[in-house]
Amino acid sequence: MRLTILGGGGFRVPLVYQALLADHRHTGITEVVLQDVDPGRLAGIGSVLAALARDVPDAPAVVTTTDLDEALTGAAFVFSAVRVGGLRGRVVDEHVALAAGVLGQETVGAGGIAYGLRSVPESIRIAARVAAVAPDAWLINFTNPAGLVTEAMSRILGDRVIGICDSPTGLVDRVLRTLGVAPAEVRIDYAGLNHLGWLYGVHDATGRDLLPGLLADPGRLATIEEGRLFGDLRELGAVPNEYLHYYYDPKGTLDAVRSAPQTRGAFLREQQDRTYHEIAAGEPLQAWRDAWREREATYMAENRELTGAGEREHDESRPAGYEGVALAVMRALARDEPAELILNVRNRGTLDVLDGDAVVEVPCRVDGRGAVPLPVGPLPGHAVELVRAVKATDRLILEAVGSGSRAAAIQAMVTHPLVGDPAIAERLVDSYRAELPELAYLR
Numbered sequence: 001m002r003l004t005i006l007g008g009g010g011f012r013v014p015l016v017y018q019a020l021l022a023d024h025r026h027t028g029i030t031e032v033v034l035q036d037v038d039p040g041r042l043a044g045i046g047s048v049l050a051a052l053a054r055d056v057p058d059a060p061a062v063v064t065t066t067d068l069d070e071a072l073t074g075a076a077f078v079f080s081a082v083r084v085g086g087l088r089g090r091v092v093d094e095h096v097a098l099a100a101g102v103l104g105q106e107t108v109g110a111g112g113i114a115y116g117l118r119s120v121p122e123s124i125r126i127a128a129r130v131a132a133v134a135p136d137a138w139l140i141n142f143t144n145p146a147g148l149v150t151e152a153m154s155r156i157l158g159d160r161v162i163g164i165c166d167s168p169t170g171l172v173d174r175v176l177r178t179l180g181v182a183p184a185e186v187r188i189d190y191a192g193l194n195h196l197g198w199l200y201g202v203h204d205a206t207g208r209d210l211l212p213g214l215l216a217d218p219g220r221l222a223t224i225e226e227g228r229l230f231g232d233l234r235e236l237g238a239v240p241n242e243y244l245h246y247y248y249d250p251k252g253t254l255d256a257v258r259s260a261p262q263t264r265g266a267f268l269r270e271q272q273d274r275t276y277h278e279i280a281a282g283e284p285l286q287a288w289r290d291a292w293r294e295r296e297a298t299y300m301a302e303n304r305e306l307t308g309a310g311e312r313e314h315d316e317s318r319p320a321g322y323e324g325v326a327l328a329v330m331r332a333l334a335r336d337e338p339a340e341l342i343l344n345v346r347n348r349g350t351l352d353v354l355d356g357d358a359v360v361e362v363p364c365r366v367d368g369r370g371a372v373p374l375p376v377g378p379l380p381g382h383a384v385e386l387v388r389a390v391k392a393t394d395r396l397i398l399e400a401v402g403s404g405s406r407a408a409a410i411q412a413m414v415t416h417p418l419v420g421d422p423a424i425a426e427r428l429v430d431s432y433r434a435e436l437p438e439l440a441y442l443r
């Protein structure tokens, strides 16, 4: 069985392959096709995978190609993990926003909208080729902004596209560990959109909700990263996804990002320039591992510094990384082995504040037939307005992509809670158009 990874020259690809090496007998994957538009990055990551596979009997074979159709042909699973415009684009997303006085972040606010305006057209092209060349494949989408991109792809592929993110699984894993319960013992209320979700219920077999007890216990709450990041959560009655920090403390997080010596994108661009060079120079595995460790240790560092949340937790034994989620989805689909995972899928009535086609991030049951949302309690009142506003922003981005309308892109900026101001919105769209050739389609 063939797994195709689009964006196969990307930095996280070795994580996926490593997870596969530990588990390929269960997933049935015998061949991995890496596809990327950049042959240099493709060759570099290919050599990291070769080093990982050394001494592993029956390691899945790795093939590299720059041709999309060739890569898709015969694929049972397609992982889409592309970064349109690369880290150059991420740096522009950040800088233009910060220069206009609003948050410049990969997936949130103005930066996320600019990224979406690049990601969606390419993801639509990919979805159309999957429909033509590999209509029976499952498409697992990592491409950010993952919720928006999954919704765009679902208009072509229906429920054969499933969006994934590591952050909800990580959050729930931390909370359940602190509560001392196993996932199978509880029913979870986690819902929202990608990078905009809340955990608002952990119900045990007797129907009792274990979450209020945790929220009322500051000492215990502070043992999890989100507790340290957000402080007192009693009033909210929920544990927010770490990305909510940008919404709950817009001024603090903006100042923190502004006063950092470098933006995240600029840091990663330098790091990757160096690392791909070292990989080519002959120490592929060591170079990749060192860079990966440094990247993890500095993840969301400004927010953690701002709140005194301390170092990013890291525990090799936890299944929570994005490769863990991807493999769990693939295993459930390939082996028809039911699993419950938090995924980005079409709403189908799960959250009554959104329409049925809206892609939402909710617990799902996954088996050989696909991913189906499980019932969750209604979204907390404080979450509804935010979710609606960000979904409305996403819809305007899809409209801007569909019609090429600059006015729709500006309206998307105005609609986002972290932009709002029409004059700033117009300035943002025009600066992004001037600096990003991928946005020249906006007229």
Ligand code: G6P
Binding pocket: 106, 144, 165, 166, 167, 264, 268, 295, 299, 300, 322
């Ligand atoms: C998490 C999020 C991803 C995001 C990444 C950014 O894993 O779930 O959606 O792309 O963080 O991390 P980075 O190291 O690129 O800043």
Ligand code: MN
Binding pocket: 146, 164, 165, 166, 167, 195
């Ligand atoms: Mn994510």
